[in-house]
Amino acid sequence: MTEQYSIGQTGKPWQAGEKQQWLAQQTKKRDYFEDIEPQINALSADYQIEQYGVLDYETHFPLYALKSANWRSELPVVLVTGGVHGYETSGILGALAFAKKHAKTYDGEFNLLILPCISPWGYETINRWNPAAVDPNRSFYADSPAQESLLAMEYVNPHLASIILHIDLHETTDTDNSEFRPALAARDGKINHNWNIPDGFYLVGHTQKPEAAFQQAIINTVQAVTHIAEADEHNALIGVPIEQFGVINYDATSLGLCMGMTDAAYVTTTEVYPDSPNTTPQNCIDGQVAAIEGAITFLLAQK
Template sequence: MNTPFYPVGTPGVPWGEAEVAAWRARLVRQRRYADDVLAALAPLRERFDVQTYGELDYDGERFPLQVVRSRGWRDDLPHLVVTGGVHGYETSGVHGALQYLRQHGEETAGRANLLVVPCVSPWAYERIQRWNHGALDPNRNFREGSPAAESAALVALLAPLKGRVLMHIDLHETTDTDESEFRPALAARDGKPFEPGEIQDGFYLVDDADHPQPAFQRAVIDAVAQVTHIAEPDAQGQINESPLQSPGVIEFPVSRWALCAAITGARFATTTEVYPDSPRTTPAECNLAQVVAVKAAIDYAMAAA
């Protein structure tokens, strides 16, 4: 299959600062973090503690990073963590997290501490992009000393909870632009040939290959299957080039790859993947799938605690 080379850089040559600047110059702001996220958080201040845990400053554009915590936080209670918007283009992760807070955020009051970061990457959210300002993928950089400011800020926020978190769910999407834009850009950035892949239609989960929790993953899949369709494997029996752990569940080396769901070392952790480009779904259904996934994950973890 002949694929046109990505329109930034030279084939076979990794990007330098000039190429990153050229890539950035192609991007256009398409929505506003202040309107979509900060404004949505304002009314939640009546019921939750909403705080700024850091700030991004990219060429004079400033983005306050927001965390929502349950009121009456007690260190002796289980900790529940929800993250969204690690990749800015994955819309339902952001809006699903906000919807969960509005509809269900107080259901564990007095029984667990809830911490929600609805939009980890606001600069990328505005531009509907996977990478941050420096053409780095935050979801390969959640570690101490991270070169991605978004990742470093979240790692610092969650560091006091590491090893004490009962459940962490990280809300993502897989879209057609993964194949048309983001994977070609990755190949170009790294000076490698682009190898086309296949995107499966439907919702799926990613477990940590080094710390699998198959019963937990199954409970989340069973709940989400009531509101949207679950991805079927391809002809090789895989989703995203990975074999199935069980229907709708694959495994990545989440901890070794420094992915978001591994930050906290949670007993129960998962990454959702919604497919909003399916003709069988809608944006509202994708948001609902994220909400149901969060609720099912918390219900399972609390029952097992």
């Protein structure tokens, strides 16, 4: 348990005033238009770049998707999403690094559909939530209250029948305990209980379609690049019992998680730990890229 958060009263969910107070404390710390948008545009020779929406905030953020240049309607689709939590940097940069490295690798096998930065405001302010104090990664459902989630779903929906794989790129950070979980508890009028932060990479599979061999193949690939998180003394990661080395499962659909927004047979969420003394920012990006590569290699082996 942690001390009461700086906004609100213990046991009372936030109302509009508290949410506005929280928003007033958020400041811009980095620039989407300088850091991320140019990297997306630099891929225009190798991908179709489609703007699928604009976030209607004080700053208007255009949202982009990358589609295989040689898109073939008969091919299955591999969906990669990053930056659902905009502060989780290696998810965004990992999606872009994968796109740059593999523009042609899977031609004739899969169509690639990559949404590299779903939450640009979160990227700029280093935030888990959007300006309305809503978590996009709990908001992937019909009539979503999060613009980020709603626009992504509307864009992806025409491809649902073809999506075979969806991998969503995330991080678990020390700020989960120092800021984001205490804020969540305060917002919802609950008592906060922090979790153990795993030191290393791990995966969150979907309880409705766990596909253990698929998850294991990703872990095996990532293990050659960066270290995998060991279970804690309760044989758990972030309070959830492990299913196998480096893997836990959530019911993504009922929780409104991004990885639950399609009917893809193979889904997973990556979790990188950038605050580990045993890693670097580049190593985290490499781990994200390796995870996508491992997932696709597994699918190719099933053909």
